[in-house]
Amino acid sequence: MAIARNDTSVLGRWWWTVDRWTLAALVALAAVGMILTVTASPPVAERIGADPFYFARKQGVLLLPALAIMLTVSLADLRLVRRVAVAMLGGSLLLLAGTLLFGAEIKGATRWVSIAGFTVQPSEFVKPAFAVVGAWMFSAQRLGEEIPGFVIATGLYALVLTLLLLQPDVGQAAVLSAIWFTQFFLAGLPMAAVIAMAGLGAAGMVAAYFAFPHVQSRIDRFLDPGLGDSYQIDRAMEAFSAGGVFGRGPGQGTVKTVLPDGHADFIFAVAGEEFGLIACLVIVAIFAFVVLRGFARVLHDNDLFVVLAATGLLMQFGLQALINMASTLSLIPTKGMTLPFISYGGSSLIALAVGMGMLLALTRKRPGVMG
């Protein structure tokens, strides 16, 4: 693309101010995701009696709109980002409540709601929206504006958390808690409170263990694999072993034929079997690159809102990737969490596109901000 440095059109300014490295990394992830969906999803599609490339086609059809959404959002300025986030937060809160009232129960949880023929998972959209709105509230109070920002952010957090736990979706609740806590931490939470909150978080996890039978069973099985069905995780481990350093080769994997979630939550295992250790390390590196580069970029930003919002979005993105990969690698108990931009899943893809679009918008070079 040839755009002159002095091009002052919207696109011209965008091109010279946007973080092109992060953009490239995200596009690379989407491409990797498309390749993996093509290889991992046909067995799952056949199992449900659909055309083998049903999921791949659906993902492909969603990918271009998702990239378009990401780029469009990244054109926004800070004020517009805030407005989009507030609107999205309101909308997804309504949908979350709606999910509880008339959502479809799938695998023991009500997480999806149907709108105009599309099945939407509102919990995916609430996370980036909360990251931006929370950052706004925290930064406003921290910078001395006359609003009880900390209380508002914490209240919103409590509201969303409650809605998520009622579904129940403990995984998303954990990510949301991490966003809120990190922003609060950055916004100057006193050290004593940090420690107290870390304790509360641990207590929360223990409480989740006792409150949610499925959490309890997953943790029990993680701690003692002999206790019960660790089928998916065993197959995933075998897949990584079978793949070795260089993998069995594209399409040569077998784990996808036995894993119910081979195209979604366990897609990383398919990558491990078919493309091997090196390819998996590259995927980890891309995720790490996006997160750490994002942190580095806002480290010298003077706008506390930008720092908090970008951190929140990156925490969401990075934690989702980490939780998914660590689950698949049996480092932590399994959590229903998609691998950003790679796993099959419409809501997840579109919501992440909006989130990353907002990140790109936040991290654009602005006049008066040193880079």
Add this chain to the structure above:
Amino acid sequence: MFGSFRTSRDAAPGHRREPRLDGHFADDGRTARRHAARRAGSERGETEEMRREAPPSSGPTRADGVFRQAIETGRTRLLITGAVMALAFVAVSGRLVDVAAIADPHEPRQLTAVRAQEVETERAAIVDRNGVLLATSLGTVSLSANPHKLLDPVEAAQKIATVLPELDPERLASRLSKETGFVWIHRNLTPRQQERVNRLGIPGVEFHKRESRVYPQGRLLSHVLGYTDVDNKGISGLEKSFDERLRARDEPLRLSIDVRMQHVLHEELQGAIDQFSAIGGAGVVLDVKTGEVAALVSLPDFDPNHPTADPQETRFNRATLGVYELGSTFKIFNTAMALDAGTVSMAGGYDASKPLRVANYTINDFHAENRWLSVPEIFIHSSNIGSAKMALEVGPAGQKAFMQRMGFLDRLDLEVGETGTPQYPDIWRPINTMTISFGHGLSVTPLHLASGVASMLNGGTRVSPTLLKRDAAPVGARVVSPDVSTAVRKLMRLNTIDPEGSGGNANVPGYVVGGKTGTAEKIGASGTYARKALISSFVAAFPMTDPRYVVYAVLDEPKGTKETLNYATGGWVAAPMVGRVIERIAPIAGITPVDPQDPSVRLALAIQPPMQEQKHLASFETRMASAIQTD
């Protein structure tokens, strides 16, 4: 924690609490703050002390301070957050390397992975020596009804009969009309039948989950396995004797039976019974070295899946419960006994020129040679006269002691409860000694005989048969010397290869078979021997150079056919069948055929010195038959 909100909110107008906020953050942001302070031009050099003591109304300077303080704290803490995230990514990468490249892919993640797939049943399975399933338990449902709850017994009975056509609707209706709270309707419904009954939607019918014993091999092993009653309690065979063991442990009970050999023996024995119109039969394949029963058949048999469907007599186990006078096969033991006692040698012999008269009995040879016979000749011509004389030289006491050592006077110590008690004379007189020498007057089970032959061939130690797989062969008490054992091998081999021997029909090229016929007349209802009711048998072992298996087959009351010139003796009806069994099981046992003309094979089984010169022209009958005539 909410105290800090107030602190922070107060900061803008009053700044009174600002120093406290500062104090809180002092330890985590000092360096960065100094760094920022250097960059923040006008405020360069301002210390924390100065700011803390600055008046509340310092205006723009204070606002800048708040801003700077906030952003610096944020930056410091962002670095911490970034470090934590970086560490997490490093941990995931490390785990990836561990799982994909370091961990041994063959090492199971957990030892329980395989065990988790097993199905637990109330009663353990029974498998053959190679793990083939012989008996197992399946979960089924049974149907019952509570007549008190039935709205219309007649309608219910008719509806149920549409799903279960084996039920008579009228009889069922009368049972469902009884004044009782519980009626069994049908046991062991298939899932499809259960679903259909469910869909009938009759109130008052109930399903009961239970386990049902299933024998996938059908009647193949009926007498070995036995069967269970409707409450899954073993009531015969191994199911009975191992009832507690099968209930207590889920681990399968592994038998010595090889289902492939069992199938061969079953099929061939049934074929012989059909061919010679016998009323029944028994067969055994026994491992000479270990005493493991590789096949055990008693016919007619029953289907343990439906034990009451066949007549009562089919449940009689001829192989281990029935005791019979087994005839000339006993000459194996008689010869060995005399050789071991030293009363005669292989080169010795007896005059068999005329019948032997003792008290009011006459002992004849079936087809008399009417001359002096050597020990091997007595064996292959199956001479009763020679055998009786041989036994007399050992004496009644010696013979009884020998039979006791062989275990022929006691019930078998076997895993199934159906074992017969041998019958022998209370007072062991010389006449008993003479008849027992050729297999009359002492009744044992076919498995006794097969075990006895194995004891003769394995070097001379007692073989205790077992129906369970053995890991190590126990060494039994010595019954004859190793030299005598070798002599018995030679005699049995000679009997199948000598033109005058009675066992030629059982010889199978390549497997060095040796054997002995036995034909006995059954004692009829009147207590006398019935000439036409025979117990015809043949016992063989192979390969005689180093015997591995004894194969024994008994036919109960076979009738001669045109092909057998109406003979129904062991050499005609049992020997060919035993030969076919050997031909089929030797490859299963992995025994390599050898060239019977190979000098080493011939030399190993040659009898020295050579037999008597004067050989009579052998008649067909002499070669094939042996019998007893008793007045």
